[in-house]
Amino acid sequence: MHTHSAAFASACWSLVVMVDEGARPLYAVLGIAPDASADNVKQAYRRLALQHHPDKCPDPAQAADTEAVFARIAFAYEVLGDSQRRKRYDLTGELPQNDTAAGRSAQETFLKEYMQTAPKTARAATQADYSLHSLDNYEILEVDGTNVPSYMREIVARGLGYLAAVVEGMEDKDVVLLRHFVMDQMYALLAYTPPLDAGAFGGDRGYVITYYDAPLQAGIQPSWSDQNGPAGRSGVASSSLAQLRVIDDQAVERRRLAALEWNGKDRPPALVAPVRHKVPGEGLTAERLTAAALLLARQETDLGCNMFIRAVLW
Numbered sequence: 001m002h003t004h005s006a007a008f009a010s011a012c013w014s015l016v017v018m019v020d021e022g023a024r025p026l027y028a029v030l031g032i033a034p035d036a037s038a039d040n041v042k043q044a045y046r047r048l049a050l051q052h053h054p055d056k057c058p059d060p061a062q063a064a065d066t067e068a069v070f071a072r073i074a075f076a077y078e079v080l081g082d083s084q085r086r087k088r089y090d091l092t093g094e095l096p097q098n099d100t101a102a103g104r105s106a107q108e109t110f111l112k113e114y115m116q117t118a119p120k121t122a123r124a125a126t127q128a129d130y131s132l133h134s135l136d137n138y139e140i141l142e143v144d145g146t147n148v149p150s151y152m153r154e155i156v157a158r159g160l161g162y163l164a165a166v167v168e169g170m171e172d173k174d175v176v177l178l179r180h181f182v183m184d185q186m187y188a189l190l191a192y193t194p195p196l197d198a199g200a201f202g203g204d205r206g207y208v209i210t211y212y213d214a215p216l217q218a219g220i221q222p223s224w225s226d227q228n229g230p231a232g233r234s235g236v237a238s239s240s241l242a243q244l245r246v247i248d249d250q251a252v253e254r255r256r257l258a259a260l261e262w263n264g265k266d267r268p269p270a271l272v273a274p275v276r277h278k279v280p281g282e283g284l285t286a287e288r289l290t291a292a293a294l295l296l297a298r299q300e301t302d303l304g305c306n307m308f309i310r311a312v313l314w
Contacts, residue, residue, distance in 0.1 A: 029076040045077035046171035055161040074106035114175040135201035138178035154251040159189040222247040
């Protein structure tokens with residue numbers, strides 16, 4: 001994130017210099033006319049941001065140039081994508097050096113653009129089998145909401161960068177962050193063509209990747225998982241895809257420290273020494289998960305996924 005911020009600051013400065021010289025560069029950056037509609041501004045940003053996204057840069061030697069271009073595109077959109085900033089820019093040529101547009105990184109702009117369009121309505125669990133492949137079994141999360149911790153922004157940004165690199169037609173898609181109702185350590189990031197329904201989650205209108213949030217569990221790779229087939233993917237070399245999904249070390253460490261802090265807090269007696277019950281069967285089959293969930297629901301009303309597994313499955 002520090003690299004993105006530095007590139008963004010450099011891009012802002014170069015644009016300030018251009019404005020001081022009497023030019024109006026932002027429309028040229030996005031390749032649009034001064035009278036372009038708000039929808040045209042959005043479409044231009046998405047197209048260019050996806051084209052120049054750093055995760056699509058195969059050559060490390062060109063990484064700095066790619067970062068600078070990506071940052072310049074983001075800053076242009078921060079100004080022209082906001083009606084008040086755009087009006088001020090059109091009238092005076094001034095850039096918002098003292099507001100949030102100047103302080104936001106290019107990756108944050110990209111994240112805000114895609115995640116802000118997610119539906120805000122709450123969903124209720126309706127299926128008894130708690131399948132990982134049914135949209136009805138996930139809640140929709142707002143990245144900036146109180147139900148998503150701050151460290152998840154970095155993890156989501158990584159997943160969004162991966163989607164930008166591999167999903168065809170990404171500029172026309174919306175993206176939503178989901179969390180499973182029962183297996184609440186399971187997150188999903190879905191790029192889809194509206195509407196958000198079963199056809200988007202498990203059909204040909206969507207592309208979903210998943211993240212299992214277990215920072216203190218040994219052997220769990222901190223990475224997004226992609227179980228999709230070749231359909232819907234762009235032509236990115238498969239050898240580079242795995243690295244694009246991996247969460248960077250700094251984000252992983254922040255997540256681990258947050259988990260350690262949470263685990264260090266006082267616990268109610270029920271969480272310290274959970275009552276164990278034998279659930280018939282073996283493994284994590286749909287039937288066994290259903291039976292375990294029903295058993296747990298009769299005892300506790302507020303247990304997380306990790307305690308759920310520890311308390312009822314041997």
